[in-house]
Amino acid sequence: MLAGFLTLIGCQLLGEFIQRALDLPLPGPVIGMLLLFVGLCIHGNVPKDLETGSQRLIELLPLLLMAPAAGVFFLGAGFANQWPAFIAAVTLGTLSTLVFCGLLIRFLHNRNKRT
Amino acid sequence: MSELMHGPLFAITLTLLAYQGAMFLYTRSARAAMLHPTISGATLIALALMLLQQDYYTYYQNINWLTFLLGPATVALAVPLYRQLHLLRNMAGPLLITVTVGAIFASASALIIAWLFGANHDTLLSLTTKSITTPIAITVTQDLGGITTIAVASVILTGVVGITTISWLFNKLDIQDDRLWGFCLGLAAHAIGTSRAFERSAVAGAFSSLALCLTGAFTAIFVPFAARWFL
Numbered sequence: 001m002l003a004g005f006l007t008l009i010g011c012q013l014l015g016e017f018i019q020r021a022l023d024l025p026l027p028g029p030v031i032g033m034l035l036l037f038v039g040l041c042i043h044g045n046v047p048k049d050l051e052t053g054s055q056r057l058i059e060l061l062p063l064l065l066m067a068p069a070a071g072v073f074f075l076g077a078g079f080a081n082q083w084p085a086f087i088a089a090v091t092l093g094t095l096s097t098l099v100f101c102g103l104l105i106r107f108l109h110n111r112n113k114r115t
Numbered sequence: 116m117s118e119l120m121h122g123p124l125f126a127i128t129l130t131l132l133a134y135q136g137a138m139f140l141y142t143r144s145a146r147a148a149m150l151h152p153t154i155s156g157a158t159l160i161a162l163a164l165m166l167l168q169q170d171y172y173t174y175y176q177n178i179n180w181l182t183f184l185l186g187p188a189t190v191a192l193a194v195p196l197y198r199q200l201h202l203l204r205n206m207a208g209p210l211l212i213t214v215t216v217g218a219i220f221a222s223a224s225a226l227i228i229a230w231l232f233g234a235n236h237d238t239l240l241s242l243t244t245k246s247i248t249t250p251i252a253i254t255v256t257q258d259l260g261g262i263t264t265i266a267v268a269s270v271i272l273t274g275v276v277g278i279t280t281i282s283w284l285f286n287k288l289d290i291q292d293d294r295l296w297g298f299c300l301g302l303a304a305h306a307i308g309t310s311r312a313f314e315r316s317a318v319a320g321a322f323s324s325l326a327l328c329l330t331g332a333f334t335a336i337f338v339p340f341a342a343r344w345f346l
Binding site for chain 1: 130131133137151153154157160161164171174175178181186188189192195198209210212213220221224228232234235249250258262264265267268273284285288300302303304306332339
């Protein structure tokens with residue numbers, strides 16, 4: 001499991017290096033994810049250590065997210081006038097995204113089946 | 116006494132306790148969307164900090180090393196993405212087009228609505244990542260200079276809206292194919308949507324996690340470039 005964790009950290013470090021060297025607007029961990037993905041495609045399977053290491057970490061995601069999420073309760077008076085726009089954007093935006101994607105994928109899927 | 120209350124040991128104890136409490140509530144409630152551990156855990160932490168009259172920013176500094184693990188956790192998402200790759204074969208065209216257009220639609224619709232309602236620059240920046248899974252959203256938002264907590268709040272609220280409305284919406288649209296159903300939910304409502312999709316069927320879950328990874332990767336690549344030009 002620790003060997004798998006080392007692979008993940010190593011990919012992230014490499015990703016951070018590439019980001020700084022090329023001045024890319026992508027975050028280092030995202031570049032690391034793409035590097036690991038390409039690596040897995042070349043290697044052809046997932047090593048046991050990497051499998052358990054990444055699974056443990058993904059399972060713990062709610063724990064890692066709780067502290068930043070708690071900040072919502074401490075945004076302060078500065079954000080008070082932003083709440084209506086925020087709620088409207090998230091609810092209406094998500095509903096319209098679901099409808100849009102549903103109609104789009106059904107159209108593409110039906111067209112795909114016919115040809 | 117007081118320096119103990121302001122140190123990392125107190126912060127991690129509080130966080131782990133909140134996590135245990137949140138998992139207990141979530142499993143007891145038969146996995147109700149509103150009690151997702153991130154929501155209930157964050158609420159428990161906030162309540163405890165308020166009751167003990169602790170400063171949130173001190174707490175956040177003390178728990179920084181735990182939040183640091185979001186980096187390797189983002190890298191780890193490459194593993195499930197690689198595992199789902201075989202699903203792409205037969206439906207590659209429709210799925211890839213939907214992800215590309217849908218991910219742009221998800222960001223753009225939120226931005227346009229927020230702008231119409233008079234949101235400020237910081238709020239707009241923090242809304243661009245609402246449809247992608249939280250670890251990626253946090254890293255992207257930090258790079259853009261948005262407010263992390265608003266980004267997290269928008270991601271979680273998006274997930275809750277997605278899973279509470281999809282059954283009704285897709286019945287109206289008459290979309291019952293598990294593959295399409297799961298894919299759209301993973302695209303619009305990321306990890307929270309994916310856990311809901313697995314409750315419908317294994318196929319819906321697999322397509323949902325595929326959409327989650329593709330949307331995350333695509334948005335993480337697309338948004339920073341777009342933000343440089345427009346915002």
